[in-house]
Amino acid sequence: MAYSEKLLEHYENPRNVGTLDKDDPSVGTGLVGAPACGDVMRLQIKVSPEGVIEDARFKTFGCGSAIASSSLATEWIKGKSIDEAAGIKNSQIAEELSLPPVKIHCSVLAEDAIKSAIEDYKAKRAARLALDASPAEAPAAAAPAN
Amino acid sequence: MALKFPIYMDNHATTPLDKRVLEAMLPYFTQDFGNAASRTHAYGWHAEAAVEDSRETIADYIGAESGKEIVFTSGATESDNLAIKGVAEYYKAKGNHIITTTIEHKAVLDSCKRLEKEGYTVTYVNAGPDGLVNPADIEAAITDKTILVSVMLANNEVGTIQPIGEIGAITRKRGVLFHCDAVQGFGKTPFDVSAMNVDLASLTAHKIYGPKGVGALYVRRSKPRVRLVAQMDGGGHERGNRSGTLNVPGIVGFAKAVSIFKQEGVAEADRIRGLRDRLHNAINKELDSVFLNGHPEKRLPGNLNLSFSFVEGEGLMMAIKDVAVSSGSACTSASLEPSYVLRSMGLDEELAHSSIRFGLGRFNTEEEVDYVAELVIGKVKRLRELSPLYEMHQQGIDIKSIQWAAH
Numbered sequence: 334m335a336y337s338e339k340l341l342e343h344y345e346n347p348r349n350v351g352t353l354d355k356d357d358p359s360v361g362t363g364l365v366g367a368p369a370c371g372d373v374m375r376l377q378i379k380v381s382p383e384g385v386i387e388d389a390r391f392k393t394f395g396c397g398s399a400i401a402s403s404s405l406a407t408e409w410i411k412g413k414s415i416d417e418a419a420g421i422k423n424s425q426i427a428e429e430l431s432l433p434p435v436k437i438h439c440s441v442l443a444e445d446a447i448k449s450a451i452e453d454y455k456a457k458r459a460a461r462l463a464l465d466a467s468p469a470e471a472p473a474a475a476a477p478a479n
Numbered sequence: 480m481a482l483k484f485p486i487y488m489d490n491h492a493t494t495p496l497d498k499r500v501l502e503a504m505l506p507y508f509t510q511d512f513g514n515a516a517s518r519t520h521a522y523g524w525h526a527e528a529a530v531e532d533s534r535e536t537i538a539d540y541i542g543a544e545s546g547k548e549i550v551f552t553s554g555a556t557e558s559d560n561l562a563i564k565g566v567a568e569y570y571k572a573k574g575n576h577i578i579t580t581t582i583e584h585k586a587v588l589d590s591c592k593r594l595e596k597e598g599y600t601v602t603y604v605n606a607g608p609d610g611l612v613n614p615a616d617i618e619a620a621i622t623d624k625t626i627l628v629s630v631m632l633a634n635n636e637v638g639t640i641q642p643i644g645e646i647g648a649i650t651r652k653r654g655v656l657f658h659c660d661a662v663q664g665f666g667k668t669p670f671d672v673s674a675m676n677v678d679l680a681s682l683t684a685h686k687i688y689g690p691k692g693v694g695a696l697y698v699r700r701s702k703p704r705v706r707l708v709a710q711m712d713g714g715g716h717e718r719g720n721r722s723g724t725l726n727v728p729g730i731v732g733f734a735k736a737v738s739i740f741k742q743e744g745v746a747e748a749d750r751i752r753g754l755r756d757r758l759h760n761a762i763n764k765e766l767d768s769v770f771l772n773g774h775p776e777k778r779l780p781g782n783l784n785l786s787f788s789f790v791e792g793e794g795l796m797m798a799i800k801d802v803a804v805s806s807g808s809a810c811t812s813a814s815l816e817p818s819y820v821l822r823s824m825g826l827d828e829e830l831a832h833s834s835i836r837f838g839l840g841r842f843n844t845e846e847e848v849d850y851v852a853e854l855v856i857g858k859v860k861r862l863r864e865l866s867p868l869y870e871m872h873q874q875g876i877d878i879k880s881i882q883w884a885a886h
Contacts, residue, residue, distance in 0.1 A: 336797075344797060350865055367883035368829035368868060371791055371817070375867035392867035396793035400865060 336397060337431035343401035348408050351390040353377040358461055361454025365445045374403045376446035380454055386410050386418055398436035402426050402443035415451050485803045486847045490781055490840030491635050491663060492805060497688035503735035507728035515725045526727045533734030540737050542671035543697055550696045550720045551730055555662045558681035558696035559586035562658045565707030566627050567594050574624035575599045578617060581823035582606045582634050587660055608825050609774040610639030618649045627656045632664030636820040636836060637773030638782025640668050647676030656705060662686055666740040667748055667779050672697055678705050688841060689736030693729030747841060752780035754848050755839050759783055761852035766859055772821060772834060781839035786830040789869035790862040795835060798858035802851050805836050
């Protein structure tokens with residue numbers, strides 16, 4: 334498989350490998366793919382109260398293209414707002430890494446991983462806010478949001 | 480001695496020419512270059528003599544009665560096609576049922592698929608989880624319409640050596656012809672067409688340190704006499720079985736490769752098995768969750784097919800790019816489907832995606848094995864650090880219990 338230099342660079346020196354605490358309320362965890370398909374990506378984001386991605390980490394079970402795509406994804410989303418990050422398209426990842434046609438699906442999975450992490454973060458936040466707003470909570474809790 | 484990179488450990492795919500084979504072939508390109516079918520001059524006579532000599536060498540090595548039973552072809556794919564289609568067409572009146580296995584080479588499987596389109600029925604017997612075909616399963620599939628059974632001598636992916644002798648005894652008893660694709664096992668494990676009751680056998684040169692582009696089909700001439708419909712029409716060469724000018728240098732090389740095996744084969748198998756075991760033991764010593772695919776004992780001496788759990792095969796191959804191997808991972812096949820051999824053995828798909836096939840051969844050394852072991856161990860550890868599945872495994876999470884959203 335003839336891979337581009339950028340792809341090889343991400344593969345040899347992946348950025349942001351690791352794990353964030355998934356129980357941390359500011360962390361969103363996306364887990365996409367399946368072992369049976371040969372591709373599993375876990376992408377985590379740590380989001381500031383202003384909605385900006387402060388940190389991102391990934392781990393991937395997959396080929397060189399999958400590892401590079403997810404590494405690139407974490408690099409790109411750091412510093413972006415979650416809305417901007419959700420706008421990242423797989424075609425951009427594929428172009429940046431010059432993915433061969435048979436590997437385009439790796440970039441699709443990376444896009445899915447970003448969205449999945451964002452959704453998880455939003456769902457956690459909504460659940461927490463709903464809990465804060467519930468009358469069963471002690472009055473010392475914050476006033477109902479929006 | 481300095482290592483030469485990439486280190487070649489893919490001898491199931493092809494092998495380099497032994498220098499002695501190359502030497503034997505050279506005169507037939509520019510000196511004795513005649514067409515073996517040219518009956519009217521010395522160039523032709525020399526070429527023919529070389530071919531006939533080669534025929535006898537090969538026939539003798541496989542336990543055939545005579546060189547007349549060797550039909551030269553362009554390789555084992557052609558031999559498989561000729562055996563299966565040639566027999567099917569000839570014995571059409573007798574029956575239209577063929578039995579083979581799910582782990583055969585594509586040349587056998589696709590030939591069978593072609594025959595199915597033409598109205599034949601084919602039974603594909605499954606191999607067990609260790610890659611072994613059960614002779615009882617073959618016997619159970621035989622009907623009064625069965626004209627051919629085709630089972631490979633040894634599998635190219637997991638190296639499992641099949642019970643050819645037992646199957647041959649069954650087919651002989653039931654009066655069904657038996658074809659054996661002997662490509663991977665030839666020279667590396669005992670193979671005797673007489674003792675094993677094999678009626679047709681596909682052979683190739685390029686897996687035994689001979690040249691690419693030449694192979695043979697053994698076709699039994701007595702008890703029973705096997706007949707075929709030729710698939711290549713032309714000048715009636717090879718007793719009408721396969722037309723086309725013979726690849727004289729290739730044939731000479733083929734025979735030379737065989738005669739080297741005759742002299743050195745047994746000792747070589749022992750040496751290669753030792754190297755293979757050395758590699759396997761070194762890897763097992765340092766890594767957990769590594770699985771051997773295929774039968775632990777009934778396997779080719781040079782074959783080591785391992786699944787490195789939690790690490791994907793193509794990713795690993797990229798990491799060990801200084802070593803030439805192959806993988807049962809979908810990513811390395813253009814179709815994105817993992818190896819059909821591993822799947823038909825019932826191997827978990829995740830493990831099929833994590834498999835690497837090492838094929839050791841004549842020219843591998845202890846130094847190479849030690850280098851590769853260390854490299855593989857290091858890279859697997861690195862990739863496991865990148866793997867969410869390994870992290871889950873370390874935390875005691877059962878990966879099979881997770882609901883994956885497949886894409």
